[in-house]
Amino acid sequence: MVLVKLNTASAIISFTKKLEEDSAILYEELASLDKERGEMLLSFAKENRDNKTIVERAYYGVISDQVESSFFGELDSEEYGIDAEKIPPDLSGIMEIEETIQRFYLDAAKRLRSFLPDVSNAFKRIVKRRRKRQERLSEVMGNG
C-alpha cells in the first residue's frame, strides 16, 4: 500500500471512501465464500456504501472557505488501510480489520472535532454502526 499523508480534509474524505469501498468488496468476497452467512455479509457491504454517502454528505454540506480544512495535523494512511493481499478467505481476520477501521475513524474524528465537527460526528456514527456489526460477527463466529 502506498503511504499517503492525510493532512487535508479532502485527503481524509478520499481515504475514507476508499476504505469503505475496499471494505464493501471484502464483505462481498466473503459472502461469495460463505453462503450460510452470505445475506448478513452482503448487508455489511451495503452498509459500507451507505457510510460513503454519510461521509460525503457531511463533508460537502459543511466545507467552507472559513474552516481550517487543511491545517489540523496529519494521519498516515498506512496505519489504517485494508491490504487486499492479507485478507483471509474467511471471517477469522475480519475483527482485526474492523478494529483498525474504527481506530482510523476515531483518530480522524478527534483531529477534525474543532474544525469540521459535522464530519467528526459522522465518523463517530459510523464507528457505532461498525461496533454493532462486530457484535453480530462475534455472535455468528461464536455460534459457528
Place this chain on the structure above:
Amino acid sequence: MILEEPIKETEKLKNYIDGEWVDSQSDQILDVVNPATFKLVGKVPISTRQEVERAVEAAEEAFEDWRDTPPVTRARYLFRLKGLMEENFEFLSRVQTMEHGKTIDESRGETRRGIENVEVACSIPSLMMGYNLEDIAVGIDEQLIRQPLGVFCTLPAFNFPLMIPLWFMPYAVATGNTFIIKPSPRDPLSQDKLCNLIDKAGFPPGVVNVIHGGAEAASTLLEHPGIKGVTFVGSTRVGKEVYKRCGETGKRVIAQCSAKNFLVVMEDAVLESTIPSLMSSFFGNTGQRCLSGANAIVVGKDGFYDKFISTFVKAASKIRAGYGLDESVQIGPLQSKDSKERVLGYIEKGVEEGAKLRLDGRKIKIVGDYPEICFLNPTIFDDVSPDMTIGREEIFGPVASIMRAEDLDGALDMIHGNPYGNASCIFTSSGKLAREFQHRVRAGNVGINIGIAAPMAFFPFGGMNDSFFGVLHGQGMEAVRFFTESKVVIQRWF
C-alpha cells in the same frame, strides 16, 4: 492523490446574451492560464462596447416580464439552479482550482458558499414581503411593498471566481430584477460553467447575462443609463471610482474593497487551536482573500511572544505548497505571475524597512514537478510596525506581519490607525476581553476565536471605512433591500 482535471481542451469563451451563446466580435482575446501548471486552460474575449450594450438591452427587455413573474415562480428557477449546482459540485470546484490555483478543499468551500446564497434567495417569497398597518386613521390602511428596479450588474474580483457573483445574482433575480455578470478576465471559466447551469435551469432569455471583458466593458456598464445598480468587489482605488461614478449616474452601489485585517492574539489564547486558525487565515487561498489575516498583534509578555513566534513559524514552514488538485497540498500558487511580482515587491520592501524576516517564502518548495512561476511559500515578518509599508498596505499574498502591543487598548489603537475596516479577529479565553473587542473594534466582520470572519449567506457581508462604499451589503436581507425599492401605499375606499 491527484484529482483529475475537468477541462481537457482549451476553449474560447462566448458571451451569454438573451439566452444565447454568442461569439464576441472582438479581436482582443486573452489567455486563461492554470497558475500551477502554467498551461493554457481557456481564451476569453474582451468584448466590445456594442456587445455590452446589447447585453443591457436584452436584460432591459427581459425585465418587463420577469418582474411580473410571481416570486414563488422565480424561486423555482433558483431551486433548479441549486440542484444543478449540487449535481456539478465537484466539476465546478475543480474548475476553480484549475483557473485560480486554490486547493480543492478551498474550491469546494467556495462552491458551497455560493450554493448557500442560492438557497437563501430561494426563500424570496418570505424575504421580499413588505408590511402593513390597518387603520392608520379610521378607514385608512397603509402598506409597504418591495419592487424590483430593473437591470443590475456585477464586477467581481478574481479571488473567488465562482462565489462572488453569487453574493448578488440570486437575490437580484429572485426579487425580479435582471442581471449582467462581467467575470474577471483572469479567471472567467467558473462563471462560464455556472452560466451553463443557469441556461439548463431554464431562466427566461435575458434574465441573466454574462459578458466577458475588461475595463472598457466595466466602464460601459457604469455609464449606461439602463443599469440601475452595480455591485463591485476589488481594490479600494477602483471601488472609490465605481462609487463616485455610480453616484454621478444615480445608480445604487455595493463596493466591497481592499482590506488589511488585524488578528489579535491575547496571552490567554488556546494556542493549540489558534495556530491552525491563523494558518488558514494568513495563508489559506494563498492570502488572496479580503478576509485574510495580514497583521497579527501579539499581546503578552516576552515568554508568550517568543512561544507564539516559534510555534507560528514552525507551523507555517510545514505547509505544503503545490497544485491544488493534489489533495496533500495546503496552499496553491498565486493566481498570476503579476500577483507574485507584486507580493515579492512587498517582501523586499519589508526587508528594506527593517522588519525581521522570520520565514522566507521566496525559497520555493513545492510538491510535484510544476513551474515555480506563480508559487510563493508562506512568509513571516516579525518586528513590524503599523507604519511600515507591509504593516499598512494590502499585500494579497501569503505574507504575515507580526506586531506587539502591551494590551488590548494598544492593539485597538493599531487597528484603528489603519484606513481599512473589513475584518478583525481576537483569540482569547476571556469573554470580557472578547466582548470589549467586539464592541469597540471598527471592522465590518469580527471573529472571536475565528480566523476568517466570513458571514454566512443569511447575514450581510460587512465592511467599514475604506473597505466598503455603499449603504447596504451583499447577501441575505440587506441584498434583498438593495435590489428592491420600497413603495408605500395609503388607501381608503368610499
